[in-house]
Amino acid sequence: xxxxxxxxxxxxxxxxxxxxxxxxxxxxxxxxxxxxxxxxxxxxxxxxxxxxxxxxxxxxxxxxxxxxxxxxxxxxxxxxxxxxxxxxxxxxxxxxxxxxxxxxxxxxxxxxxxxxxxxxxxxxxxxxxxxxxxxxxxxxxxxxxxxxxxxxxxxxxxxxxxxxxxxxxxxxxxxxxxxxxxxxxxxxxxxxxxxxxxxxxxxxxxxxxxxxxxxxxxxxxxxxxxxxxxxxxxxxxxxxxxxxxxxxxxxxxxxxxxxxxxxxxxxxxxxxxxxxxxxxxxxxxxxxxxxxxxxxxxxxxxxxxxxxxxxxxxxxxxxxxxxxxxxxxxxxxxxxxxxxxxxxxxxxxxxxxxxxxxxxxxxxxxxxxxxxxxxxxxxxxxxxxxxxxxxxxxxxxxxxxxxxxxxxxxxxxxxxxxxxxxxxxxxxxxxxxxxxxxxxxxxxxxxxxxxxxxxxx
Amino acid sequence: xxxxxxxxxxxxxxxxxxxxxxxxxxxxxxxxxxxxxxxxxxxxxxxxxxxxxxxxxxxxxxxxxxxxxxxxxxxxxxxxxxxxxxxxxxxxxxxxxxxxxxxxxxxxxxxxxxxxxxxxxxxxxxxxxxxxxxxxxxxxxxxxxxxxxxxxxxxxxxxxxxxxxxxxxxxxxxxxxxxxxxxxxxxxxxxxxxxxxxxxxxxxxxxxxxxxxxxxxxxxxxxxxxxxxxxxxxxxxxxxxxxxxxxxxxxxxxxxxxxxxxxxxxxxxxxxxxxxxxxxxxxxxxxxxxxxxxxxxxxxxxxxxxxxxxxxxxxxxxxxxxxxxxxxxxxxxxxxxxxxxxxxxxxxxxxxxxxxxxxxxxxxxxxxxxxxxxxxxxxxxxxxxxxxxxxxxxxxxxxxxxxxxxxxxxxxxxxxxxxxxxxxxxxxxxxxxxxxxxxxxxxxxxxxxxxxxxxxx
Numbered sequence: 042x043x044x045x046x047x048x049x050x051x052x053x054x055x056x057x058x059x060x061x062x063x064x065x066x067x068x069x070x071x072x073x074x075x076x077x078x079x080x081x082x083x084x085x086x087x088x089x090x091x092x093x094x095x096x097x098x099x100x101x102x103x104x105x106x107x108x109x110x111x112x113x114x115x116x117x118x119x120x121x122x123x124x125x126x127x128x129x130x131x132x133x134x135x136x137x138x139x140x141x142x143x144x145x146x147x148x149x150x151x152x153x154x155x156x157x158x159x160x161x162x163x164x165x166x167x168x169x170x171x172x173x174x175x176x177x178x179x180x181x182x183x184x185x186x187x188x189x190x191x192x193x194x195x196x197x198x199x200x201x202x203x204x205x206x207x208x209x210x211x212x213x214x215x216x217x218x219x220x221x222x223x224x225x226x227x228x229x230x231x232x233x234x235x236x237x238x239x240x241x242x243x244x245x246x247x248x249x250x251x252x253x254x255x256x257x258x259x260x261x262x263x264x265x266x267x268x269x270x271x272x273x274x275x276x277x278x279x280x281x282x283x284x285x286x287x288x289x290x291x292x293x294x295x296x297x298x299x300x301x302x303x304x305x306x307x308x309x310x311x312x313x314x315x316x317x318x319x320x321x322x323x324x325x326x327x328x329x330x331x332x333x334x335x336x337x338x339x340x341x342x343x344x345x346x347x348x349x350x351x352x353x354x355x356x357x358x359x360x361x362x363x364x365x366x367x368x369x370x371x372x373x374x375x376x377x378x379x380x381x382x383x384x385x386x387x388x389x390x391x392x393x394x395x396x397x398x399x400x401x402x403x404x405x406x407x408x409x410x411x412x413x414x415x416x417x418x419x420x421x422x423x424x425x426x427x428x429x430x431x432x433x434x435x436x437x438x439x440x441x442x443x444x445x446x447x448x449x450x451x452x453x454x455x456x457x458x459x460x461x462x463x464x465x466x467x468x469x470x471x472x473x474x475x476x477x478x479x480x481x482x483x484x485x486x487x488x489x490x491x492x493x494x495x496x497x498x
Numbered sequence: 499x500x501x502x503x504x505x506x507x508x509x510x511x512x513x514x515x516x517x518x519x520x521x522x523x524x525x526x527x528x529x530x531x532x533x534x535x536x537x538x539x540x541x542x543x544x545x546x547x548x549x550x551x552x553x554x555x556x557x558x559x560x561x562x563x564x565x566x567x568x569x570x571x572x573x574x575x576x577x578x579x580x581x582x583x584x585x586x587x588x589x590x591x592x593x594x595x596x597x598x599x600x601x602x603x604x605x606x607x608x609x610x611x612x613x614x615x616x617x618x619x620x621x622x623x624x625x626x627x628x629x630x631x632x633x634x635x636x637x638x639x640x641x642x643x644x645x646x647x648x649x650x651x652x653x654x655x656x657x658x659x660x661x662x663x664x665x666x667x668x669x670x671x672x673x674x675x676x677x678x679x680x681x682x683x684x685x686x687x688x689x690x691x692x693x694x695x696x697x698x699x700x701x702x703x704x705x706x707x708x709x710x711x712x713x714x715x716x717x718x719x720x721x722x723x724x725x726x727x728x729x730x731x732x733x734x735x736x737x738x739x740x741x742x743x744x745x746x747x748x749x750x751x752x753x754x755x756x757x758x759x760x761x762x763x764x765x766x767x768x769x770x771x772x773x774x775x776x777x778x779x780x781x782x783x784x785x786x787x788x789x790x791x792x793x794x795x796x797x798x799x800x801x802x803x804x805x806x807x808x809x810x811x812x813x814x815x816x817x818x819x820x821x822x823x824x825x826x827x828x829x830x831x832x833x834x835x836x837x838x839x840x841x842x843x844x845x846x847x848x849x850x851x852x853x854x855x856x857x858x859x860x861x862x863x864x865x866x867x868x869x870x871x872x873x874x875x876x877x878x879x880x881x882x883x884x885x886x887x888x889x890x891x892x893x894x895x896x897x898x899x900x901x902x903x904x905x906x907x908x909x910x911x912x913x914x915x916x917x918x919x920x921x922x923x924x925x926x927x928x929x930x931x932x933x934x935x936x937x938x939x940x941x942x943x944x945x946x947x948x949x950x951x952x953x954x955x
Binding site: 220 | 599601602603604643644645646650654655657658667671672673674675677678679680681682683684685686687688690691693694695699710711713734737738739740778780781784839840841842843871872873906907908909910911912913914915919922923926927928929930931932933934936937938940941952953
């Protein structure tokens with residue numbers, strides 16, 4: 042019996058038919074939201090408790106079997122592909138909301154809870170969980186990739202919003218990191234070491250996150266610009282003025298075209314900002330007026346309000362459907378999503394140079410992003426069977442990422458490293474990368490946890 | 499020649515008379531802001547650059563000499579005592595502000611820059627650095643202890659505000675962690691591993707922190723209460739209502755008495771809240787009115803505004819002089835400062851039980867704190883030569899800390915662990931403590947960096 046067979050046999054004894062080696066299930070668990078073909082694991086087990094995850098991990102450690110944690114599979118940088126085979130631990134059935142502490146404005150959930158499920162559960166409490174990466178990702182996966190999204194500019198990312206974790210370490214040990222106090226100086230910040238570790242240091246089985254009061258008033262606005270520079274300058278001035286916008290999203294002309302077609306809207310095909318304001322009734326009006334004035338100074342046109350909830354939802358739904366809208370531009374092609382983040386003072390320059398690259402390629406590639414943080418995305422459409430397309434998309438991505446890093450930015454603002462962005466970490470982190478490797482080797486000496494991701498050892 | 503002598507000789511060759519073994523200097527560098535007698539290092543070296551710190555650390559590593567980084571010595575939990583002798587690296591002369599990026603709202607400083615120096619430097623930019631632990635601490639020390647203070651409730655702690663670090667590791671290697679992009683998912687969060695590591699994992703030689711726009715309007719208010727419960731309930735409701743107070747400080751009757759005497763004020767000797775609001779002209783009025791209404795519901799009396807800058811400064815100066823005011827209550831005694839932090843839902847109960855303890859002791863012990871975060875302090879006055887006082891203060895501190903931890907809180911909200919709070923980490927962290935020890939052993943296998951602090955290995 043091979044090590045793998047032994048692991049599967051032992052796990053079967055533990056969880057019965059919740060472990061499977063069926064091809065369809067394996068295929069599904071090797072598929073992420075990138076353009077790459079699936080890399081299925083050897084087996085998939087649906088875990089139901091912290092203790093069960095611990096027992097499974099112990100079996101894997103004893104049999105030297107790689108472990109890949111899985112949420113909903115919405116990651117984009119090759120986080121879940123079974124590069125070295127092994128067992129995928131699917132956490133989607135650990136989807137209980139364990140404790141809402143409304144008074145403390147926090148909630149403890151199992152990792153399989155999705156962000157929409159959480160907000161649905163919270164609807165009568167007056168509270169909400171703001172982190173919103175677009176996809177209905179699991180809280181476990183969002184913690185693992187240090188996700189953020191449209192309203193991180195106001196509410197922060199998973200880095201700021203995870204308070205505490207229960208983690209199963211690579212030897213099966215269960216630990217609790219952090220706590221529900223809003224601050225602490227009691228020792229090393231293990232919580233933030235695990236946030237963003239992409240399944241390479243341990244598996245999260247409970248996650249406590251911050252909640253926020255649903256604002257008294259919300260309003261949205263949309264505004265288009267003659268030039269993308271005008272839109273970006275509006276963002277920069279807004280942030281520098283300290284206006285607490287909740288969301289400030291840029292979509293370029295290509296993206297607006299995609300969105301109009303897909304969502305049957307008729308916005309001008311021009312660089313556009315989509316904004317949301319949270320506050321008191323008076324506060325959101327004050328904020329929106331300030332931004333409107335800034336936009337006008339930068340060639341903004343047709344500044345339109347959407348205070349009615351329905352209209353607002355329609356706008357943001359269209360934004361959230363971006364990926365589908367983009368795919369519909371060239372049916373049959375695959376999307377190559379990528380994201381970078383730069384200091385906001387370099388955002389205009391970074392976007393301008395990127396748009397130059399895009400003007401000179403045959404690939405269609407809408408640009409959009411959470412520009413209030415200096416974070417933007419390209420979604421490049423390719424035919425993955427065409428080596429020319431693949432080479433071109435890799436070339437463009439390489440230029441984009443290295444440009445962002447050279448401007449003091451990062452190779453990924455929110456998607457994570459996975460296996461596809463590892464090659465950029467050396468340029469970004471230099472010798473600090475050795476310390477990351479040391480931490481990985483110390484915590485996971487067998488290199489069992491999601492091997493081949495984030496770091497090469 | 500002993501190892502230590504060899505280290506000092508080599509360092510002398512490097513920096514000349516910037517290394518000293520004079521008793522007065524050593525004594526000063528073994529003295530913190532706690533009641534404990536000094537624990538002087540064997541020598542003190544005033545470093546002037548990252549490269550120099552690296553060279554000194556390499557000499558210490560080669561000679562197995564303990565290293566203690568030093569800022570201004572304002573820490574309170576025995577962070578700087580030379581428990582195992584060794585070389586103190588004083589960073590106070592590395593006090594250059596290296597780069598203000600006003601557009602990106604961040605600044606890079608050397609570790610010896612103090613928070614007041616930084617804000618003085620920034621005065622013409624319209625920006626400020628909000629983290630304010632009371633003392634004019636160095637940014638390096640504040641990073642090392644994960645400091646916070648009065649306005650963390652709005653602007654966060656050093657955890658949220660440090661963007662990037664240059665760190666000299668225990669083998670002398672220089673690394674750069676984090677970056678100036680507002681968010682990143684590119685690998686392990688080394689920055690936050692170092693923030694709060696209290697000199698045990700490396701020495702910070704450059705620190706990049708976030709800045710904020712000076713608010714258009716600021717106002718302060720003060721309000722006293724019949725009962726401490728009324729004051730605490732006002733805090734809880736204010737936070738839960740999402741009112742973005744910039745500061746919300748509680749002082750009990752003993753503290754108000756101390757403050758009146760020391761600062762020649764005549765506030766009622768009663769539990770008191772001191773508040774500050776930041777925002778637009780309309781916004782601060784709106785916030786203050788909401789809090790005033792909440793206070794009135796909870797027995798708040800004499801709600802007084804201080805919109806004039808001078809009056810506001812007087813109030814906050816008195817608050818900042820708390821330690822001196824407390825010491826003046828019983829001249830000749832020493833202050834035993836301690837702090838805990840609990841989830842805000844447990845704050846009233848935690849304070850009530852603590853006040854019961856204080857009612858039953860002979861020690862004078864004002865209670866005050868940054869209650870918006872659930873964080874409060876006791877400053878207990880003792881005669882350190884009197885074993886009864888010492889035993890009593892240890893007993894009270896023990897009860898306070900274990901009570902906070904049992905309520906889901908932490909043994910220290912902002913002072914750090916140092917050597918005096920190590921005994922509580924087991925109760926707070928359980929098995930996670932083993933992971934902290936593993937990290938320490940991996941990064942600092944010789945246990946050279948501030949040995950005997952945070953963790954026993």
